[in-house]
Amino acid sequence: MDNWINGTFRKLHLDYHQPVWMKNVAGAFTEEEARRQAAMFKQAGIQAVEFFAYDHYGHAFYPSRIAPVHPELQQDYTGLMAQALREEGIRTILYLNAFTSVHMAEKHPEWLRVLEDGTMARGAWLQHDASQLCISSAYLEEYYLPLLQEAVQRYQPDGIWIDGGSWTVEYPCYCQNCRSLYQADTGMDLPKGPMPGPDEELDRPEWVQWRLWRRGQIFPYVSQLIAAIKGVSPHTLVAENNLGKYLYGIPLMKKGRLVRWLTPRELGLDWLSCDPVHFGANHEMIFSREGRYQATTGLPYDYMNERFHGWGEWQMRSHTDWKLEMATVLAVGARGFFADQPYPDGRLEPAVYQELSKVNEFVKERETFSVGAAVVPEVAVLASLPSQLLGPTAGAEWGRDKHWGALPKSRTDRVDGTSLVLTEMGVQHLIYDEATLRENLGRQSLVIIPDQCLMEEETIVLLEQYVEHGGRLIVTGRSGLWDEQGVRRPEDPFARLLGLKRGEELPAPLHYWQAGTGLARTMEFGEIKLQVWGTALATMLAGAKELAKVIEPVEDVWRSSGRERSDWQHYTTVGAAPSGSRAAASAVTLHTLGQGQAMYMNGDLFALYYLEGHRLIREWLSCCMEQSYPSASRLIQVQKPLHVEMVMNERMTGAGREILVHFLNYFAQKRPGYVIHNEEMIPVEGIRCSVRTDVKPDSILLQPEGQVLKWTWDSAASTAIVHLPRLELHAIVQLVLNR
Incomplete structure (x- = not known):
């Protein structure tokens, strides 16, 4: 079956949640208004529209026989929109929420999620108690799947987009359904709360077991969704909001036991789709790093950006913002999905679509260069799926003032920070889960494992073979010390590969890295000791060459020789203590194994860079990268400012x-808050890139302008050196290599 998502670059989502008290819902949405909107969409260059059938409050927007219709619904909103879009030749996607409703507390309280104290939880961001449905209940089979089939049979949509589903299945439920099912699957009672924090979770096996079991419910739910939809309309494509992201791994469970972690392509979805920027935030960064993962999945994928500053309002951002976001989406191989919100009566703002038409024209000029294209692998960043969900968070775990820094800590900071620094350095990279990396190891010039604490044995074995056959590897921190179920391994699984053995955690919450003479010589500030917050490990060399040492903080910071956490004394304003003189471990090592090399970095440096953006951290990471994978060996080298993405x-x-080769400018205005804007683009001049190819290019053009670029050919290095005279917002350098 042809997947039409591949060729659909300009989709529209209409967000239409309506509380029960809202009046005149769809009151202005007559047949004439529906046709006017569809014509406006067509004129704005929109190829597919997602519109509501069933919302977060549990309201249907068509005459449903199963779900409660909104009490103030004046028109068949879903039906009129479907008919008008088809008349204009626009694809239709139905939106249905999954696990929230304000009506079920009265009709089926036994289907609701129950907290440990017996109260019933709020669903998603609803301001209503008792509005979260439980995945363990009969709700799916008896209510939701029939509702899905009713909507699909009635409107025969081209696609279904499910929201409020998998991303809500994360927190404990103590309903009788969960108690019985958990006991049947595992033979255990549900663990008693409170749920432990991430830094204690791996020491609480009963909670690790529960989390695996709970997330293991997602795959059967998704399989049921797909079967129900395809059973009545095989041609309808299915997406489930936020599934297929590296931070939302799904385990396959059998009777309470982990079988394996599922790759996105095993979930059975037709495409991956998400609204990843909920309330402002940085669209370009999020689209970039998530796209660099989903590019490896083998599935089509898209990302929503939106007209407003945050969901649930009617503000309008600059179309320059929208263009840069759409250009980022195209660069990482994704498709666009713009979000708007109708007024309660169903009307839309025509001015939005006048601006969107400019953006879609911009996209249309560029999308032809995305058809059939794929992001090139070179440097692989491992995002172990269990490591994003289990284990300690990144960065400083204690000792530092808790108010330091603007961002809350997360396990994903390690992968996010790796992608960020590689982007700033102009290093071509993709993000892989373990199974996909194993399949594609032979295509990687360098693999980075940024403190992925939980890893599968098979991955470690294949990485060792990869290095022995000439591969390059960087491993940081506590990577692999736990297996994929969160069980601590008795021995260091990377010992042979790294040429050292990692031991116990060092007692201090921060250390200093002191570069050896050789490494220091490659740095501008190599004589400065690098302050590194977070856990460091004792090390014992067994063949590796030491490039830098871990230096402990001054001894006086401890109240006693016991050096327990309670003995740590707060030193400066945010808790740092100066460097002492005692070398406690190796900070950076390099080990030759067979024909390849493995580097070890004893800390959480990539996460620290994400949280702090410190230029000295970037200098260390850049110089260590140069040791592992010299820039002269890379597929592409780029001379550019840090803020330009390639x-x-x-x-x-x-x-x-x-x-x-896509180049993306980025010049956010200064803002004290969370919302990022790129409205006034400052042109960048003098960008240069050197691309290694197997043959000399026939021509090199700037697209979509079709302008011939100046370039030279270095036959000895088999490299095309291209000069990009000026970058406004987005540029594509096209190298044509005919046979």
């Missing part, structure tokens, strides 16, 4: 192949 794509053509 993404390299490739596609086959009838005459040969093309390399498509």
Whole structure:
């Protein structure tokens, strides 16, 4: 079956949640208004529209026989929109919420999620108690799946987009359904609360067991969704909001036991889709790093950006913002999905679509260079799925003032920080889960494992073979010390590969890294000791070469020789203590194994960079990268400012192949808050890139302008050196390589 999502770059989502007290719902949405809106969408270049059938409050927007229709619904909103869109030749996608409703407390209280104290939970962000449905209950089979089938049979949509589903299945439920099912699957009672924090979780096996079991309910739920939809309309494509992201891994469970972690392509979805920027935040960063993962999944994928500053309002951002976001989406191989919100009576703002038409014209000029293209692998960043969900968070775990820094800590900071620093350095990279990395190891020039605490044995074995056959590897921190179920391994699984053995955690919450003479010589400030917050480990060398040492803080910071956490004394305003003189472990090592090399970095440096953006951390990471994978060996080298992003794509053509190098400008205004705006783009001049190819290009063009660029060919290095004279917002350098 042809997946039409691949060729659909300009979708629209209409967000239409209506509380029960709202009056005149769809009151202005007559047949004439529906046709006017559909014509407006067509004129704005929109190819597919997602519209509501069933919302977070549990209201249907059509005459449903199963779900309560909104009490103030004046028109068949869903039906009129479906008909008008088809008349204009626009694809239709139905939106249905899954696990929230304000009506079930009265009708089926036995289906609701129950807290440990016996009260019933609020669903998602609803301001209503007793509005969260439990995945363990009969709700799916008796209510929701029939509702899905009713909507699909009635409107025969091209796609279904499920929201409020998998991303709500995360927190404990103590309903009788969960108690019985958990006991049947595991033979145990539900663990008693409170739920432990992330830094204690791996020491509480009963909670690890519960979390695996709970997330294991998601795959059967998704399978039921897909079967129900395909059973009545095989051609309808299915997406489930936020599934398929590296931070939302799904385990396959059998009778309470982990079988394996599922890759996104095993979930059975037709495409991956998410609204990843909920309340402002940084669209370009989020689209970039999530796209660099979903590019490896083998599925089509899209991301929503929106007209407003945050969901649930009617503000309008600059179309320059929208263009940069859409350009980022295209660069990482995704498709666009713009979000708007109708007024309660169903009307829309025409001015939004006048602006959106400019954005979609911009996209249309560029999307032709995305058809058939894929992001090129070179450097792999491992995002172990269990490591995003279990284990300690990144960065400083204690000792530092808790108010330091603007961002809350997360396990994903390690992967996010790796992608950020590689983007700033202009290093071509993708993000892989373990199973996908194992399948693609032979295509990687360097693999980075940024403190992925939980890893599968098979991955470690194959990485060892990869290095022995000439691969390059960087491992940081506590990577692999636990297995994929959160069980601590008795021995260091990377000992042979790294040429050292990692031991116990060092007692202090921060240390200093002191570069050896050779490494220091490569740095501008190599004589400065690098302050590194977070856990460091004792090390014992067994063949590795030490490039830098871990220096403990001054001894006086401890109240006693016991050096327990309670003995730590707060030193400066935010808790730092100066460096002492005692070398406690190796900070950076390099080990040759077979034909390849493995580097170890004893800390959480990538996460610290994400949280702090410190230039000295970037200098250390850049110099260590140069030791592991010299820039002269890379597929592409770029001279650019830090804020410019580069993404390299490739596609086959009838005459040969093309390399498509995307450059994205980024110049956010100064803001004290969370919302990021890129409205006034400052042009960048003098960007240069050197691309290694197997043959000399026939031509190199700037697209979509079709302008011939100046370039030279270094035959000895088999490298095309291209000069990009000026970057406004987005540029594509197209290297045409005919046979």
